[in-house]
Amino acid sequence: MIIDCHGHYTTAPRQHEVWRAEQIAAHKDGRSPPARPPISDDEIRLSIEQGQLMVQRERGTDVTLFSPRAAGMSHHLGDAATSEAWAAACNELIHRVCVLFPDNFVGVCMLPQSPGVSPRNCIAELERCVGEFGFVGCNLNPDPSGGYWTDPPLTDPYWYPLYEKMVELDVPAMIHVSQACNPAFHTTGSHYLNGDTAAFMQCLTSDLFSRFPRLRFIIPHGGGAVPYHWGRFRGIAQDMKLPLLKDLLLHNIFFDTCVYHLAGQELLAKVLPAENILFASEMIGAVRGIDPDTGHHFDDTRRYIEQLPLSPEARQLIYEGNTRRVFPRLSAQLALQARA
Amino acid sequence: MIIDCHGHYTTAPRQHEVWRAEQIAAHKDGRSPPARPPISDDEIRLSIEQGQLMVQRERGTDVTLFSPRAAGMSHHLGDAATSEAWAAACNELIHRVCVLFPDNFVGVCMLPQSPGVSPRNCIAELERCVGEFGFVGCNLNPDPSGGYWTDPPLTDPYWYPLYEKMVELDVPAMIHVSQACNPAFHTTGSHYLNGDTAAFMQCLTSDLFSRFPRLRFIIPHGGGAVPYHWGRFRGIAQDMKLPLLKDLLLHNIFFDTCVYHLAGQELLAKVLPAENILFASEMIGAVRGIDPDTGHHFDDTRRYIEQLPLSPEARQLIYEGNTRRVFPRLSAQLALQARA
Numbered sequence: 001m002i003i004d005c006h007g008h009y010t011t012a013p014r015q016h017e018v019w020r021a022e023q024i025a026a027h028k029d030g031r032s033p034p035a036r037p038p039i040s041d042d043e044i045r046l047s048i049e050q051g052q053l054m055v056q057r058e059r060g061t062d063v064t065l066f067s068p069r070a071a072g073m074s075h076h077l078g079d080a081a082t083s084e085a086w087a088a089a090c091n092e093l094i095h096r097v098c099v100l101f102p103d104n105f106v107g108v109c110m111l112p113q114s115p116g117v118s119p120r121n122c123i124a125e126l127e128r129c130v131g132e133f134g135f136v137g138c139n140l141n142p143d144p145s146g147g148y149w150t151d152p153p154l155t156d157p158y159w160y161p162l163y164e165k166m167v168e169l170d171v172p173a174m175i176h177v178s179q180a181c182n183p184a185f186h187t188t189g190s191h192y193l194n195g196d197t198a199a200f201m202q203c204l205t206s207d208l209f210s211r212f213p214r215l216r217f218i219i220p221h222g223g224g225a226v227p228y229h230w231g232r233f234r235g236i237a238q239d240m241k242l243p244l245l246k247d248l249l250l251h252n253i254f255f256d257t258c259v260y261h262l263a264g265q266e267l268l269a270k271v272l273p274a275e276n277i278l279f280a281s282e283m284i285g286a287v288r289g290i291d292p293d294t295g296h297h298f299d300d301t302r303r304y305i306e307q308l309p310l311s312p313e314a315r316q317l318i319y320e321g322n323t324r325r326v327f328p329r330l331s332a333q334l335a336l337q338a339r340a
Numbered sequence: 341m342i343i344d345c346h347g348h349y350t351t352a353p354r355q356h357e358v359w360r361a362e363q364i365a366a367h368k369d370g371r372s373p374p375a376r377p378p379i380s381d382d383e384i385r386l387s388i389e390q391g392q393l394m395v396q397r398e399r400g401t402d403v404t405l406f407s408p409r410a411a412g413m414s415h416h417l418g419d420a421a422t423s424e425a426w427a428a429a430c431n432e433l434i435h436r437v438c439v440l441f442p443d444n445f446v447g448v449c450m451l452p453q454s455p456g457v458s459p460r461n462c463i464a465e466l467e468r469c470v471g472e473f474g475f476v477g478c479n480l481n482p483d484p485s486g487g488y489w490t491d492p493p494l495t496d497p498y499w500y501p502l503y504e505k506m507v508e509l510d511v512p513a514m515i516h517v518s519q520a521c522n523p524a525f526h527t528t529g530s531h532y533l534n535g536d537t538a539a540f541m542q543c544l545t546s547d548l549f550s551r552f553p554r555l556r557f558i559i560p561h562g563g564g565a566v567p568y569h570w571g572r573f574r575g576i577a578q579d580m581k582l583p584l585l586k587d588l589l590l591h592n593i594f595f596d597t598c599v600y601h602l603a604g605q606e607l608l609a610k611v612l613p614a615e616n617i618l619f620a621s622e623m624i625g626a627v628r629g630i631d632p633d634t635g636h637h638f639d640d641t642r643r644y645i646e647q648l649p650l651s652p653e654a655r656q657l658i659y660e661g662n663t664r665r666v667f668p669r670l671s672a673q674l675a676l677q678a679r680a
Contacts (some may be wrong), residue, residue, distance in 0.1 A: 261571025
């Protein structure tokens, strides 16, 4: 089985995002938001069958861990209340996709974050998504401000209440920023990658995983700049008299394979243990075109991995085993959805 | 000849940084700063002979393009006047190093930047350093706020007056952030790399190099996350209907080799044309230890490059040719200093 641990519902019916714009406009005007628009099962089916499901089939992957559009989380807009309503709407839509396509999608939720608002605020929605919808993980935004980085680092006690709940529910978080509203950053080109690198370094310089040994983070987009600079990070840790990175971080931090060329995938597989790499493509996502050099989609990451000199065991870990281990609720949820 | 295009005076006599602390304390109290402390030629000689010069000799490199300590620029502290005085002090010290060791060091200046202050403010110091001291380039901080990214992107007309002067003087800029004062970022572990990636993406989404075809930027630290994600950047550019990156950016953007493990150097050399790679180590800098896996310093980047399957021509470009081309004043300055 090939499990893609990183997919977003980038093809949601149009009225979903239209409502978001109306919600934020109402918030700005001090009005109540309009009622959420009706979205039919057929509209959802169409958006998936002509989108992510079609691509799964074309590429021969089986299941996607599916979450709301990452740039669309836009936690910097509105306030705690608008974030709660928007997260609820987005997560309910993901749940409907998983009910309609139980063999192909398992849910991962966005959290109702807001700059300066305690992550404690996210616990109810996380519990609802895991308990009621059978979601297996969450996306955690290390910078709800959208590029101004005004909240404390992920290693600050500020975040502990959420981590306690994650550990209790046994769900990991993918560390994933959202849309950049800071003109210094391009959302998918620099803000995403920078968020990944910043989060990794926050963890490196803290005792977070001593405090929370069962907390697990997935750093997406191949870990940002981290594998390419693995020597730099090893050296910085050593200069700081810290343990080896494999002991300090690699029981708790995992990297996905959203790297869109073979040379990058080769580096990732060379530098990090297979146990820490989770297959992912982020399709349909940041890069949608076909690479003229290969004739295949840039984000068809399976094609790169097929070319790597991996043992069958390592390949199985990357495609399936690691994701089942890092998302401990996944196997039972897949079985439950298969029976539905 | 092996030219290291990226070295900082991280070993300056202690009273230099002590004065900086005094200057900032005085600024906070609304007092005038004390007079700058005397620093003797012998103190400078010692700091270099036991530092960068010793390492040059050990590693068999010849010349370093030498600039003030990058984290020490700390443009977020004080105001325009303190930045001017500090940049003057730092650059004058670099000039003294180059006079004392004319065969081994050529100057690159820091600029007196300050958040929200027009880069026009940097022109006088750049002219002084190039005209009076024979410096061949400058370091340009894309985020004088130190991690809050409050200034316009590098592609904004805000920066044009400085670019006009750089083109007139025929000097490139290394794009290099300084110390992070934002707790979200570790200065050398994430802020440096994120600054590199952000700057590259700013250039990708602009017409800057059509406006300034003779403007040249060096993106240090191996280009941040850029080479590792080269497929992502190619794909994003293609989705935006932009020209190929080699045509859009690679006449004007160059990457240094400050990547501290072999796998990263292999990737860099595989992904980017040799014409766009400039040898550098940033010694004595961010990573000072010895890699237990190799028995050599992490930042002894020449050792990695010696192991790459490069043609003699490509190696010469990386070690020397590109740096002479990207810093057009360098060859004449080396000759001038050799006669001194």
